[in-house]
Amino acid sequence: MNIESISKNLSWLPKPVIRFFEKRMKNIPAVQKMVEKENEKLKATLEHSLKPYRGKYDSYGKLPQLGVDRDKILADIQKMHDQEIGTWENGFVSGGIYNGDREHIDFLNKVYALNSQSNPLHSDIFPSATKFEAEIVSMVANMMGQGRTPDGAQIVGCVSSGGTESILLAMKTYRDRAREEKGITAPEMILCDTAHTAFDKASHYFGIKQIRIPMTAEYKVDVDAVKRAINRNTIVIVGSAPTFPHGIIDDIEALSNLALQHGIGFHTDACLGGFIVPFAEKLGYKVPVIDFRLPGVTSMSADTHKYGYAAKGTSVVLYRSEALRHYQYYTTTEWPGGLYFSPTIAGSRPGALSAACWAAMLSIGEDGYLKATKAILDTADYIRKGIQSIPELEIMGDPLWIFAVKSKVDTLNIYEVLDHMSTRKWSLNGLHKPACFHIALTLRHTQPGVADRFINDLKDSVEYVKANPGNTDGLAPVYGLAATLPFRGMVSDILKKYLDVVYEV
Ligand SMILES: Cc1ncc(COP(=O)(O)O)c(C=O)c1O
Incomplete structure (x- = not known):
């Protein structure tokens, strides 16, 4: 037993x-x-x-009595870096490293080095950080509906530490607004099962009940079920553009219209799609509108540290009005430490990351993002056809550049295929409910030869698992x-x- x-x-x-x-x-x-x-x-x-470095490097459970020589520290870090870089630089990783070009990284590193002491909390000492963050928000707002709503209001926002923080901030904002303006003390958010788990975190941290709605056969949120779930305590509806698991864009227009009709907030989670969808639209791809041009969209999250190609640690949360953004801010007027005000969750923040984010966006420009998006979507077309040529596999739904793949036949365990891909160095994401894995395509996959290697390895892995079912020492049994x-x-x-x-x- x-x-x-x-x-x-x-x-x-x-x-x-x-x-x-x-x-x-x-x-x-x-x-x-x-x-x-x-x-x-x-x-x-x-x-x-x-823990692959156990026994291979000195280990420090306690502060060393005397400081370790800087050259040795740098040499050890260099060795670990050299061991790790191959996997992501050569395009074996799903998502994770979205740009990864050496010249781009060197440039961001120079910007980081110049700003490593910067802290936006001290805007008097670092007005450069204030300039960088204001301009990042404005640039992203301009991508999401020309910086203004159709009725002329300015779109505003903040720089946060990542997608999760942007989502936490938006949900806290709706909770506080509903409490203040409507007296709601048992707030609820409505979202699909597929919406990112950062919303679970928000629910847990801020005491907002989640009403999770099942996905349809197209892996989108069921809009009728959302409609039925709205009640007096609903403070916000969420839509993903696209979802993390299957890369599918929810019906943002229908959902945001529902929110508008009921006078509640609507958040587009464009953490993944914020820097792809607007450019795909300009390139002529058939993508739905997901932003503030829709009258019901009241907030959005878009991750600069994903397809914005900034270093890890930044994202942007946007709001339809300053009044809404005020519910996000935190101010203290009675503390002996003085008057205190901070826009996001952290107090002190890494200004160097905002500087690097600003520099990434400036150096790439609209032209660069259009080219990057085209390269990713062209590679996606090629990989889509490659996966479709494998009779045992099925792409879930109709995604643009993130492919969730499941098994069409009961006899093929998709997690064993995933394990076999791992033995060929691939680092893909195992998902469940239903069992599948996904690959989120990035600029790393647009390098010559990577797409073919993926398709060939996938074909070989399927053949291997068909011939050797159950033969794995990987994580397949754990996933199962x-x-x-x-x-x-x-x-x-x-x-x-x-x-x-x-x-x-
Ligand atoms: C759709 C979506 N939302 C939110 C997040 C959370 O972003 P982060 O990992 O930057 O906190 C992710 C991460 O992959 C995501 O795909």
């Missing part, structure tokens, strides 16, 4: 019953032992990939178990164990 067999036997039960069983079972010593055994197995698999185990609390505990391993020296 193991966790897998127990869970298979119980999976037909309703969720509350399963949760009841799980709570009871957790206290049974035999079950605890079984869970420990599973955790040890997983830990052994994870340690291999998470995590997707089907009805004890979600146990899955969550396993993820926490993973994080514990991350922080082991």
Whole structure:
């Protein structure tokens, strides 16, 4: 008897019953032992990939008594960098590194070095940071509806640390507005199952109930179900452009119209698509409008550190009005430390990242983003045809440049295909509900030979798994178990164990 067999036997039960069983079972010593055994197995698999430098470099669990020589530190960092760069530079990674060109990186590094002490919290000392951030927001606002709404209001926003923070900020903004203007104390957000998990975080952090709506057969949110879910406590509806799992753009127009009719907020999550969709539209691709030209769109998130090609650590959150943005800000007037005001979650912030983001956007310009988008979408067309030529596989929905791939035949385990791709150096994303993996195409995949290598490796992997089903030492069984185990609390505990391993020296 193991966790897998127990869970298979119980999976037909309703969720509350399963949760009841799980709570009871957790206290049974035999079950605890079984869970420990599973955790040890997983830990052994994870340690291999998470801690490859153990025993190969000096390890520092405590401050060294005397400072380590700078040359040695730099040499060690250089060696680790050299070991890691191949995977992403040569285009084996889904998403992750969106530009990766050496000259571009060197340029951003120079800008970072010049600004490494900069902190936008101290705008008196670093007015350059203020200039960079104001201009980043304005440039992105201009991409999302010419910087003004059709009725002439200025689109405003802030620079945050990433997509998750942009989403957290927007959700907090709606919560605070609803409390202040409508007296709503039990706020709810409506979003598709596929909307990014950053919204779960927002729900958890800010006490906003999530109403998750199932996706349709096209992997989009079901608009009628959204309509039915609206009630007096609804503060915001969310649409993705596109979704992380399947790269599908929700019906933003219909959703934002619903929000407008009900006088509630609507957020377009364009963290992934913010720097692709506007340029695809200009290139003549058939893409829907996702931005402030739609009267119901009241906020957006667009990640400069993804397809904006900035260094990691920046994103932009935009609002339809200054009044709405005010609900995001934090001000303190009574603190002995003085008057305090801060626009986002962090206090002190890395001005160097905003400088590098500004420099990335300036140096690339509209022409550069158009060329980059065209290169990615051309590669996507080629890869789409390649995947479609493999009879056992299916692309989910009708995405533009992020392809989720599932198995068309029961006999082919897609996670084993994913494992086999990993043995060929590919770092793709395993997804579930339903079982699939995805590749988010970036400029790295537009390099000569990468698309063909992907298609050939995928064909070979499918053939290998067909000939050797069940033969994997990778994560396929873990994915399979995590997707089907009805004890979600146990899955969550396993993820926490993973994080514990991350922080082991
Ligand atoms: C659609 C979408 N929204 C939000 C996020 C969160 O962004 P980040 O990882 O920068 O916090 C992502 C990340 O991939 C995303 O794809």
